[in-house]
Amino acid sequence: MAFQFPDQFRFADTHEYASLDGELVRVGISAFAVDQLGDIVFVDLPEVGDLLDRGTTFGSVESVKAVEDLHAPISGELVRINESVLSNPDELQNDPHGEGWLLLVRPADPAQLQDLMDAATYANKVAVESIN
Amino acid sequence: MNLQHTPLHDLCREAGGRMVPFAGWEMPLQFSGLLQEHQAVRQQVGMFDISHMGVLRLEGTNPKDTLQALVPTDLHRIGPGEACYTVLLNETGGILDDLVVYDLGTNKQDSQSLLIVINAACSETDTIWLKQHLQPAGIALSDAKKNGVLLALQGPQATKVLERLSGESLANLPRFGHRQVQFYNLGAKDPSSVFVARTGYTGEDGFELLLEAEAGRALWLQLLAEGVIPCGLGSRDTLRLEAAMHLYGQDMDINTTPFEAGLGWLVHLEMPAPFLGRTALEQQAEQGPIRRLVGLKLSGRAIARHGYPLLHNNNKVGEITSGTWSPSLGEAIALGYLPTALARIGNEVEVEIRGKNHPATVVKRPFYRRPSLS
Incomplete structure (x- = not known):
């Protein structure tokens, strides 16, 4: 299956994306990750004001099949969470790059975004993973 | 592999x-x-x-009588063209596998056949077990699926x-x-x-x-x-x-008896025939099992998965054996073992899911029952 990844998004190895939104960074998980998980039933997110540390776990997404930890693609302070995804995980299922975003973060260092993969590199990576 | x-x-x-x-x-x-x-x-x-x-064919003179020595369910309750669900037991009443026994009737004079369907994971050990117990009695075992x-x-x-x-x-x-x-x-x-x-x-x-x-x-x-x-x-x-049907190796295994696993309806102690594990089960029937498999509903959306602890007053009292999101009910459901005293319908316990405690209620099994046919 081919996935579309927005050009302005940056991606972590663990399939979270980060996208600059003014001074803030929007964080979610990629359409590929959502497809791999299957039917999502539960999303667990941290609380506003929490500090995220790049690479460490901040929550989890649970599908009928499995539960996967979420890792912070960048460090920063959590400004907002997508409350509506918590009660309605379908939004994440159906539109992970849009309505199904998870967090808004004030980045500790916006330059960290450059350490993540660009959309084309990520698309190649998942194309390889999908073969298996 | x-x-x-x-x-x-x-x-x-x-x-x-x-x-x-x-x-x-x-x-x-x-x-x-x-x-x-x-x-x-x-x-x-x-x-x-x-x-x-695995699908095995058992053939010989009265294979039912011979197989009866290994299962607690009265096999003479089924006739040709009928089938029943049962379990293979060891001496202590522990469950070796669950299976369906199909009565194929008489093929030729003095020779009847049964078909049994067993779990893939137990297929080899079941076959060895059955051969060991059935062949000396003249019952031939063969692979019916090939x-x-x-x-x-x-x-x-x-x-x-x-x-x-x-x-x-x-x-x-x-x-x-x-x-x-x-x-x-x-x-x-x-x-x-x-x-x-x-x-x-x-x-x-x-x-x-x-x-x-x-x-x-x-x-x-x-x-x-x-x-x-x-x-x-x-x-x-x-x-x-959803139908609260057991998965062998998860909801029951060699360390659980049918009474503990909520499969007491498979145990026909009223029949005179001896079977492996009968003495142990008679004893347990008298005293009652100390733990029981129960159905649980969780109030949130998180799924209680195999091995997650069941808590009562913050003490671990049991474990989840299977859990999922029930698409038909729109609720998180699970099976798990609780001490008999806590295993009552309506009783409240907690499940520890990744460090957080979630309330769960003991409910009737099955979780889902299909609309009746007629």
Whole structure:
């Protein structure tokens, strides 16, 4: 299956994306990750004001099949969470790059975004993973 | 390790199956999506390749009497064309596997046959166990599946679809009934003889079919063309769990007895026949088991998975054995063991899910019951 990844998004190895939104960074998980998980039933997110540390776990997404930890693609302070995804995980299922975003973060260092993969590199990576 | 392939393996892949290792086989986890497949079986009809399961034929003089020594269920309650669910027990009443026993009746003078369907993961150990106990009594064991196909067709439309393809009336085949049905259009010149049983592992009406590989492949394609939704192990698990059907190795094993596992209805102590584990079970029947398998509903959306602790007043009192999101109920459901004193319907306990405690209520099993047929 081919996935579309927005050009302005940056991606972590663990399939979270980060996208600059003014001074803030929007964080979610990629359409590929959502497809791999299957039917999502539960999303667990941290609380506003929490500090995220790049690479460490901040929550989890649970599908009928499995539960996967979420890792912070960048460090920063959590400004907002997508409350509506918590009660309605379908939004994440159906539109992970849009309505199904998870967090808004004030980045500790916006330059960290450059350490993540660009959309084309990520698309190649998942194309390889999908073969298996 | 090399994974075995069923005769439907390539057809499953072609139908979009995501293949995963399972009990030594490479099997489809899902096709179109777990929830979609689940709903198809509840509302229309789906099919599962279950050719990984073991199918054995027991043949000789009174195989029922011989097998009776290994199972607690009175096998003489079923006659030719009927079947029953039961368990293989060891000396202490521990469960070695669960199985369905089909009575095939008399083949020739003084020789009767039974067919048994066993779990893939237990297939080798079961075979050794059965040979050891049955062969000395003159009962021959053989592989009844060989490289054939075992296919489950499940859902309220299953009868209609199968009647259309076979041209035979199947609506009056009772639950757990079975017979050979001739299919005239499965590729071969001669009609294909298909073992058709009204059994399943979904809590829905449906059939399990045993047939030769080529005929099975042809049938799979015909069922696809009929609009039957191919289903994987993922929906098989959510469907069976809603129906509170046990998964061997998870909800019960060699360390659990039928009484503990909520399978007391399989134990017929009123029959005079001895069976392995009888003494242990008689004792347990008198004293009552100290723990019981219960159904649980969770209030949130988080899933209580196998091995998660069950807590009461912050003490660990048991463990979850199976848990999932129930698509039919829109609730998180689970099975787990609790001390008998806590195992009452309506009782409140907690499940620890990744460091957080979630309230859970003991509820009646099954979680889902299909609308009655008539």
